Amino acid sequence: MTEEKHVLSILVDNEPGVLSRIAGLFSGRGYNIESLCVAETIEPHISRLTIVTKGNQPLIEQIMKQLNKLINVIKVHELTGHKFVQREMALIKVSAKPENRAEILRVVDIFRCKVVDVGLEHYTIEVTGDEGKLSAILSLLRPIGIKEIARTGAIALFREPK
Structure with a gap:
């Protein structure tokens, strides 16, 4: 299976330590983050993380399942394969x-x-x-x-x- 770039959009609680837990999930399992950008959304208590990573589809699905298990994660979307800007x-x-x-x-x-x-x-x-x-x-x-x-x-x- 080929590794390709995947763009993940993750809505999280805007609280201390959330980014650290998400980065820890990636590093603890040996996944690489190609780029990461995070900022508050229009709702001050919610932030959006945009993560670009490489992997095959089963790996990305596993990452998304593990992200969804984290307490402060509200929603995880994979943008790759859909129309996005x-x-x-x-x-x-x-x-x-x-x-x-x-x-x-x-x-x-x-x-x-x-x-x-x-x-x-x-x-x-x-x-x-x-x-x-x-x-x-x-x-x-x-x-x-x-x-x-x-x-x-x-x-x-x-x-x-x-």
């Missing part, structure tokens, strides 16, 4: 030597991102999109000289039926 945000600090500045600004324009900080020797770029968009911009900026990257990890929601 997924985004990630990255801040990319790029070396901005005078001879590269025009090229960096062209890349920023092409990818519809923005420069959020300018220094004497760098630009910091904010880019939002799917994993493919982030990979593409990183591959174009690498030859110019990436100094630092900070990424949020995936966030995702089901699409509404039309």
Whole structure:
């Protein structure tokens, strides 16, 4: 069976220790978390965790069953295989030597991102999109000289039926 990426959306009580228990469930069983993003929902006492992990379908089903057994877990959804919107945000600090500045600004324009900080020797770029968009911009900026990257990890929601 092939391992593929799976996106899990988990609603939990917004309480101390919940994230630790969920991460412990993954690490204790040797499962890897590729990315994790967590924030409060519109209800302040509920948080949404978006976890991206790899595994075959039986493994993902086992993970979901174990997550559902945790006390503070309200609902677990697997988004993979359904219609959903997924985004990630990255801040990319790029070396901005005078001879590269025009090229960096062209890349920023092409990818519809923005420069959020300018220094004497760098630009910091904010880019939002799917994993493919982030990979593409990183591959174009690498030859110019990436100094630092900070990424949020995936966030995702089901699409509404039309």
